[in-house]
Amino acid sequence: MTDTTIKATHPVLIFWIIAGWVGFCLLPWFMVEDGIWSFVWLVDGYPFDEDHAPAAFLIGQGEKLWLAPLLVPLALPLLILGKPKSDPQYARILILAGALGFGWLITQGFSIGIRGFNFDWMKALFGEPKIRQFGMGYGAMICATAFLFLLTQGIAARGSINGDVFVVSAIGGVITIVTVFVFFPIAKMLFAAFVTEDGAYSVSVFASKFFDDRLWGLGCFAGAKCGAAWNSLFLAVLVGFITTVLGLCFALVVTRSGFRFKRGMRALTVLPIITPPFVIGLALILLFGLSGSVTRFVAEIFGVQPTRWLYGMPGVLIAQTLAFTPIAFLVLIGVVEGVSPSMEEAAQTLRANRWQTFKTVSLPLMRPGLANAFLLGFIESMADFGNPLVLGGNFDVLSTEIFFAIVGAQYDQGRAAVLAMVLLFFTLSAFYAQRAWLGKKSYTTVSGKGDAGVHPLMPRGLAIPVLGIAVAWAVFTAVVYGMIIYGSIVELWGVDNSLTFxxxxxxxxxxxxxxxxxxxxxxxxxxxxxxxxxxxxxxxxxxxxxxxxxxxxxxxxxxxxxxxxxxxxxxxxxxxxxxxxxxxxxxxxxxxxxxxxxxxxxxxxxxxxxxxxxxxxxxxxxxxxxxxxxxxxxxxxxxxxxxxxxxxxxxxxxxxxxxxxxxxxxxxxxxxxxxxxxxxxxxxxxxxxxxxxxxxxxxxxxxxxxxxxxxxxxxxxxxxxxxxxxxxxxxxxxxxxx
Amino acid sequence: MKNLTTTLAGSLIAFAASLSAAQAEKLTFYCSAQEDWCQLMARSFEDATGIDVNMTRKSSGETFAQIRAESSNPKGDVWWGGTGDPHLQAAEEGLTMEYVSPMRDQLHDWAISQAESAGNKTIGIYSGALGYGYNSDLLAANSLPEPACWKDLLKPEYKGHVQMANPNSSGTAYTTLASMVQIFGEDDGFKFMKGLHSNINQYTKSGSAPIKAAGRGENTIGIVFMHDAVKQAVSGFPVKVVAPCEGTGYEIGSMSIIDGARNEEEAKKFYDWALSPEAQNLALEVNAFQVPSNKNAETSESAPDMSQIKLIDYDFKKYGSSDERKRLLQKWDEEVSVLPQ
The missing domain is CATH 1.10.3720.10 (MetI-like)
Structure with a gap:
């Protein structure tokens, strides 16, 4: 290479060309069995041992010959070293090399697996030779990355996005990793729902799993159990509704009342972020379970027979409400604060009383926030796993059913996939509704203009119940969290209550x-x-x-x-x-x-x-x-x-x-x-x-x-x-x- | 510069030597018992032999599925623990290897008959009998009589006090179902399950959950393997263990060497070691109260005495087969689980 070529070629391009060759010729192509940080392969027959050889050495030994075509796209970019970016050849060759290399890598990766060809039509076409390969290792990954960025540099050189290499590469990179780690697994799961026991694809398998009574049964209206899908849906709607109401109460107390401990209430918002998922469920059992402290206390005083009412829908509902109310609070506090005081003042100037102002001005302006809080509560409840696991009883919900379809004795991946699809359908619908409905309308009342009004206090008839509910719930939350700390320092809960560390x-x-x-x-x-x-x-x-x-x-x-x-x-x-x-x-x-x-x-x-x-x-x-x-x-x-x-x-x-x-x-x-x-x-x-x-x-x-x-x-x-x-x-x- | 290269090369070689020495012998160990027992087995085997153990714990169903998936490229060497059915199934499908251990003459008959029924491709390492346990405090508080037989559980006064796992998701509960069918005959067995259904307060997902709930006082009677009930009693919970008077079914925890294992020699070493009294005594350290298969291994005083328990002649071959399993579970789904409680 002469000095001029070095000057003319962009160092980033040189870097990725070299990276591609290093990945192909120097690093083990396949996944190293002992883990990513283990370098045992360096001394274990490298570079000739088949398990840790780089691709170049494998081909040299006549192995894994389907990797050989990668040499073409690796060599192509060498042609344009020294050519200026403006040369149409420059962009064309880079795009060709990147697309060819990346495409071939993916194609061969999916076509040839541990047991030879993965697709029946390939077996029919090429026979069943004794070929196999394992997961991609450093070599393959670096090679793939190199091809990807060669491609993006080619696209940039053609003038896309002002020829900005960084932006094109960033877009390409994000799209690739999101595709690989979000869309690809989801698609794979969708396919798994159609696989029969002997590995063929069939729609009837999907149908039999989908139209299962355990999923859609409506037996609960006749004394038996309802399907998990209805249970999840019903629970999520309830949780969404209750958390929104409670969240609104908190938000109103904090922004529109003279309550003295507002700051303490704000601290609630941090709770859901730092709480491990099932401790609330555990604390509830310790309080309200068959042998819980409150249950025993009530049984002693009133002589009632203790029951297992907590296990099932009521318990999960309480636990989720405790866990997700702060999320609704967090959403609504911004919304309630955001309602422009000038509008409320205008209403009052027009002789509306506080109640009318609240009902006709403040509340409608909060509507998008309320919908948002509801949908968040809905999604969180649907996805929640820890609380139903601990408190579910006979009340099956989708998230736990998925888990037991995979880990239990049934070990039915297809059923797990079908359940996951139903769950995904519910949450995506909510997510879509949230974006489609709330994304377009503008309820903004915060503008750049000065808006120095003061929020009016709540009308008295509203303030008293709202304050009551908020304080009662805050106290309840405090008791539950207190219980968690107390539960960690007793010997054996319910049996031996002496304190211990x-x-x-x-x-x-x-x-x-x-x-x-x-x-x-x-x-x-x-x-x-x-x-x-x-x-x-x-x-x-x-x-x-x-x-x-x-x-x-x-x-x-x-x-x-x-x-x-x-x-x-x-x-x-x-x-x-x-x-x-x-x-x-x-x-x-x-x-x-x-x-x-x-x-x-x-x-x-x-x-x-x-x-x-x-x-x-x-x-x-x-x-x-x-x-x-x-x-x-x-x-x-x-x-x-x-x-x-x-x-x-x-x-x-x-x-x-x-x-x-x-x-x-x-x-x-x-x-x-x-x-x-x-x-x-x-x-x-x-x-x-x-x-x-x-x-x-x-x-x-x-x-x-x-x-x-x-x-x-x-x-x-x-x-x-x-x-x-x-x-x-x-x-x-x-x-x-x- | 040259000096530096030589030093570097020298240290690389030394590094390499130490690495290859360290990775001389290794064993990939699939374990289907409880986590702490698996850990203890792995560590103790390392201490006893110096072989590096790479342990993976998964339920027996999952492990079976994994071994089947890896059959053309086996990654595991030995599979220890978990109920016998999937081990028998793996033997039937040729996924595991025939091996006759020199330790065999020290074992109980049931362990050997397990091996013989599978062409020596698996062997019994422990056994546990089905039964139930109750929380004595709760029983007294509700002034309920002490149950002693399976049929006692059908009494109306126990309504809402009995818990068992769902046979669809738990091997323990399936063993219960199959045992009832074998004790009472299929028709009466299902009649029993229907009667039990109206007393059940919850079908749990995991097999041992009912007795754990009983220990905590969240449930009165739990149908489980007796060793699980003993474990709760030993942990200080007010749990009493019952060996039902009509007789009961049991499981045989098994061990198999995977066919085509990469470290076959090490796997055999593990196999022999796991059948020794020293290895089987480890169970007591983790409160696993199953009965060990080696006659010379210690049994805990708290463990149920197998000679006092009326064991039925459990037909592992028939009730372990996937067709019979599917048939019984479907029948249970359609005839029992849908009844109002």
Missing amino acids: KHYVTAFSVRFEEEGIRWTGAAWDSFWTTITIAGIAAPLTAAVGLVTAYLLTRQSFAGKNAFEFGTMLSFAIPGTVIGVSYILAFNVPPIEITGTGVILVVSFIFRNMPVGVRAGIASMSQLDKSLDESSLTLGANSWQTFRRVILPLLRPAILAALVYSFVRAMTAISAVIFLVSAEYDMATSYIIGRVENNDYGLAIAYSTTLIFVMLAAVGMLQILVGRVQIGRRTQLGAEKTT
């Missing part, structure tokens, strides 16, 4: 020895795994979320709406569905990651990505576009602008996304329970195991510890973000005055 000792004991600290507690293993996995997932989630948010707010490209819908979709996919679909999609080549830590990280990234996207969109839309423009005018490219201008201004959003995805990863259970393995056990699945073993003390002690760990994380965020924002506010204030 032994559960904490069993879980978190440490011994100081000469070699250092020894983590002897039973919980440390899963605790550190959880912290590590959550710690790895959090920055990746934030990164993917922010890049996506940047594309959505700052760039315009064809198919942007579909792109947005696709990235937000995983919010509406319940965790159990993700769990099932990941098992179906990723335990066979080409991507074989079940039983590893990678699958946990990946599932967290895509479960929590919408949070990062939302945080990013919210704060990016506050940054004026002229900032980007001035940076671009001064000659920076879009990557430099993103890194030097946008990112620093987004620090609070980044922090929030980081902490939130970290905390969510710690409390997630529904997807996790399908994906954990002996080596990578997570805190929540460890706790569920303890609960199943009747070890309530340890389970609650562990949960309490998690609550405090997460509280610390959230608190730290408050301090950090608070400081950053104060810094910004003065700057913005200064800008405004000029």
